[in-house]
Amino acid sequence: MSSLSSVSGTESAFVQEQFVQEQFAEEQEYVSMLYTRLDEMRERARDHLTGTWRQSGGTPQARSHRDASARAYAERVARYDAVEAGLCFGRLDPRDGGALHIGRIGIHDADEPLLVDWRAPAARPFYVATAVTSYGISRRRHIRTRDRTVVDLDDEVLDADVAAAAEGRALVGEAALLAALDARRTGWMRDIVATIQAEQDRVIRSESGGVLVVQGGPGTGKTAVALHRAAYLLYTHREQLSARGVLIVGPNPTFLRYISQVLPSLAETGVLLATPGDLFPGVSGTRPEPPEAAELKGRAEMVDFLIEAVAARQRVPQSPIEIEVDRHVVRLDRYDTEVVRRRARASGLPHNLARPIFVAGVLDVLARQVADRIGADPFWDDPLGADDALTSPNVLDDADLADIRADLAALPGVRAALDELWPALTPERFLSDLWATTGSDPLRRAPGGGWSAADVPLLDEAAELLGEDDSARRARAARDLRRRLDYAQGVLDISAGSMSYEAEDDEEAEIPNAADVLEAAVLAERYADRDSRSAAERAAADRRWAFGHVIVDEAQELSPMAWRMLMRRCPSRSMTIVGDLAQTGARGGADTWSAVLSPYVADRWRLAALTVSYRTPAEIMAYAGRLLADADPPIDLPHPVRSSGVEPREVTGTVSDLATLVAQASGSLAVIVPRARLAEVAAAVPTLGRDLDEPAVLLTVTQSKGLEFDDVILVDPELIRAESPRGVNDLYVALTRATQRLTVLRPAR
Ligand SMILES: Nc1ncnc2c1ncn2[C@@H]1O[C@H](COP(=O)(O)OP(=O)(O)OP(=O)(O)O)[C@@H](O)[C@H]1O
Numbered sequence: 001m002s003s004l005s006s007v008s009g010t011e012s013a014f015v016q017e018q019f020v021q022e023q024f025a026e027e028q029e030y031v032s033m034l035y036t037r038l039d040e041m042r043e044r045a046r047d048h049l050t051g052t053w054r055q056s057g058g059t060p061q062a063r064s065h066r067d068a069s070a071r072a073y074a075e076r077v078a079r080y081d082a083v084e085a086g087l088c089f090g091r092l093d094p095r096d097g098g099a100l101h102i103g104r105i106g107i108h109d110a111d112e113p114l115l116v117d118w119r120a121p122a123a124r125p126f127y128v129a130t131a132v133t134s135y136g137i138s139r140r141r142h143i144r145t146r147d148r149t150v151v152d153l154d155d156e157v158l159d160a161d162v163a164a165a166a167e168g169r170a171l172v173g174e175a176a177l178l179a180a181l182d183a184r185r186t187g188w189m190r191d192i193v194a195t196i197q198a199e200q201d202r203v204i205r206s207e208s209g210g211v212l213v214v215q216g217g218p219g220t221g222k223t224a225v226a227l228h229r230a231a232y233l234l235y236t237h238r239e240q241l242s243a244r245g246v247l248i249v250g251p252n253p254t255f256l257r258y259i260s261q262v263l264p265s266l267a268e269t270g271v272l273l274a275t276p277g278d279l280f281p282g283v284s285g286t287r288p289e290p291p292e293a294a295e296l297k298g299r300a301e302m303v304d305f306l307i308e309a310v311a312a313r314q315r316v317p318q319s320p321i322e323i324e325v326d327r328h329v330v331r332l333d334r335y336d337t338e339v340v341r342r343r344a345r346a347s348g349l350p351h352n353l354a355r356p357i358f359v360a361g362v363l364d365v366l367a368r369q370v371a372d373r374i375g376a377d378p379f380w381d382d383p384l385g386a387d388d389a390l391t392s393p394n395v396l397d398d399a400d401l402a403d404i405r406a407d408l409a410a411l412p413g414v415r416a417a418l419d420e421l422w423p424a425l426t427p428e429r430f431l432s433d434l435w436a437t438t439g440s441d442p443l444r445r446a447p448g449g450g451w452s453a454a455d456v457p458l459l460d461e462a463a464e465l466l467g468e469d470d471s472a473r474r475a476r477a478a479r480d481l482r483r484r485l486d487y488a489q490g491v492l493d494i495s496a497g498s499m500s501y502e503a504e505d506d507e508e509a510e511i512p513n514a515a516d517v518l519e520a521a522v523l524a525e526r527y528a529d530r531d532s533r534s535a536a537e538r539a540a541a542d543r544r545w546a547f548g549h550v551i552v553d554e555a556q557e558l559s560p561m562a563w564r565m566l567m568r569r570c571p572s573r574s575m576t577i578v579g580d581l582a583q584t585g586a587r588g589g590a591d592t593w594s595a596v597l598s599p600y601v602a603d604r605w606r607l608a609a610l611t612v613s614y615r616t617p618a619e620i621m622a623y624a625g626r627l628l629a630d631a632d633p634p635i636d637l638p639h640p641v642r643s644s645g646v647e648p649r650e651v652t653g654t655v656s657d658l659a660t661l662v663a664q665a666s667g668s669l670a671v672i673v674p675r676a677r678l679a680e681v682a683a684a685v686p687t688l689g690r691d692l693d694e695p696a697v698l699l700t701v702t703q704s705k706g707l708e709f710d711d712v713i714l715v716d717p718e719l720i721r722a723e724s725p726r727g728v729n730d731l732y733v734a735l736t737r738a739t740q741r742l743t744v745l746r747p748a749r
Pocket residue numbers: 177180181190191192195196197200216217218219220221222223224225580583614615705706707708
């Protein structure tokens with residue numbers, strides 16, 4: 001039944017019913033018109049896409065132009081497909097007449113807005129207007145549609161005369177909000193675009209510059225807000241952000257999959273979602289490792305540890321290295337190497353970039369020895385044989401010395417010595433050698449077997465310390481440019497010689513003639529293959545990519561080393577950091593935001609707090625409060641927005657009782673267990689899956705972070721609490737995953 005049915009209690013039931021029907025008919029007509037427009041827009045984009053693919057491409061430039069156009073049209077089609085469900089979800093009636101419909105995208109008829117994008121300034125009152133501060137709006141209407149049919153209307157009259165006394169926590173569109181919150185959970189997070197609340201809206205639309213920290217308890221919508229903020233920023237700063245890209249960092253792949261549908265449903269696809277373990281191109285930080293090792297690797301002291309380890313790879317020989325050159329021996333001793341090493345280090349360059357200085361120095365030392373032998377003038381001190389002008393004992397000139405150095409550089413013995421003393425290192429080789437040789441126990445491990453999430457920031461740090469000697473790549477690029485210039489010059493020459501011929505087909509028309517006054521360099525640029533990948537794709541492959549904005553979710557879990565890596569990805573420090581310090585589970589995670597941020601922005605960051613829990617019903621929140629009453633520091637629980645009417649249930653039993661409890665559950669179910677009991681429970685209840693698509697899943701607390709389910713069975717809460725130094729926080733996380741029912745299974749003693 002429509003929420004409108006109660007609008008006008010004083011009128012007769014008949015008149016009231018008629019009013020409701022008229023309103024439904026009116027909205028249905030409007031919504032149908034919007035869908036017709038959407039279909040037309042989609043059809044046009046499809047036609048453009050097909051037309052673009054029919055173009056042959058011809059030159060590399062035309063091909064890359066074609067690919068870029070095709071990508072843009074394909075994205076547009078995908079965007080129109082994505083906004084199909086719930087295209088229009090609201091309407092504002094300004095006091096001075098007219099109506100504004102609010103939806104997922106903007107649709108216009110000439111200059112007339114038919115549908116206002118939810119992110120446009122004009123849509124803002126939909127989220128923040130109250131009876132007291134109405135922004136000139138007399139009525140806000142929530143419109144619910146299913147398969148293009150209007151199924152519910154929910155009106156709020158924003159009239160100052162009926163102003164609610166409690167504006168502070170007044171809910172906007174309460175009926176629509178509660179319907180959304182009561183809906184069953186699937187394995188995917190949904191957008192909240194129709195029911196964003198005022199405190200959330202303020203965060204979403206906060207200015208993009210600087211660091212914004214969003215702190216809030218479980219279920220306060222931090223993740224939802226972060227994702228909607230990404231969509232808002234992309235809409236508001238489209239040009240800048242679509243070029244540099246937006247990065248969203250989440251704690252694990254399951255979480256990223258859980259949130260992956262939200263931005264597409266908001267018609268935004270160009271965002272890179274990654275875990276901290278994904279941020280080093282070519283590496284996937286998925287190798288499991290003990291929490292103690294991860295904690296050590298995350299410490300800020302690792303920077304000095306790595307600096308020392310790099311320095312230790314710049315060696316001097318204990319005893320002279322002897323290398324045979326033309327049946328004679330040259331020597332590299334400790335003293336000469338030390339001098340050369342000092343010079344290379346004094347350059348201040350990273351290891352790999354300083355290596356050419358070291359190599360040149362060593363080759364000089366060796367070349368001098370060769371030159372002394374073969375270039376020595378046997379008569380230089382003999383007055384009869386000597387040229388009077390001769391001042392040097394050596395007859396070799398600079399060119400000869402250069403030849404000797406080049407010959408030496410090619411000798412296997414010399415190369416082996418250089419590799420031993422100052423090896424060219426990739427971050428992977430460096431770190432794998434380091435773990436294989438370190439004396440520190442939790443860190444030592446044999447090479448191979450992949451990388452852990454905690455290794456990835458260290459690979460990134462190592463990449464900074466080592467530097468990348470890209471001289472070979474630059475030389476290749478220079479050769480490529482030369483080739484294109486030569487080719488372009490050839491094109492211009494031919495073109496000038498064939499000016500009297502008419503171009504016969506399109507492809508020939510691509511070739512300009514000399515009258516086009518094209519310089520070869522300009523033409524060469526046209527023949528370059530352009531990169532038609534999106535910013536997100538290019539960013540994913542480039543360690544040194546600087547994102548336009550970075551959003552970090554579950555930010556309290558990141559280690560100091562992970563923060564260093566993330567800050568490198570965002571030199572502009574345009575960041576949104578969302579998390580809850582009371583939920584920190586990682587041993588090296590955050591205790592305070594200022595400790596996390598002060599090394600990068602001092603105290604120049606802003607804090608926004610979210611205070612209302614949209615997930616956890618009042619009954620479960622109160623139960624959590626009782627279980628965590630002795631937490632130190634005390635936990636500031638968020639205010640639950642609704643109640644489920646179901647008290648949490650405590651059961652004492654064994655894992656064999658768990659199967660019965662699992663069978664009793666309805667809706668999506670998670671069984672959350674202490675890490676130490678994961679294998680035992682998995683074996684005892686094989687029906688529990690590991691994939692969020694399955695109706696019942698088995699998770700540790702860490703794996704459940706950020707997720708939610710209709711039902712949760714929490715196994716052995718005391719062990720969860722005892723299992724880690726941050727066990728209280730872990731228990732808090734586990735207790736607040738359910739949207740409807742919580743069962744706690746305590747072991748029978
Ligand atoms: N304004 C809203 N309208 C409808 N649903 C909402 C709203 N705000 C939050 N929710 C819902 O509440 C639930 C919790 O939101 P979310 O996961 O973003 O919270 P969180 O603060 O990130 O929680 P956690 O700290 O546990 O990770 C989600 O189902 C989300 O869709």
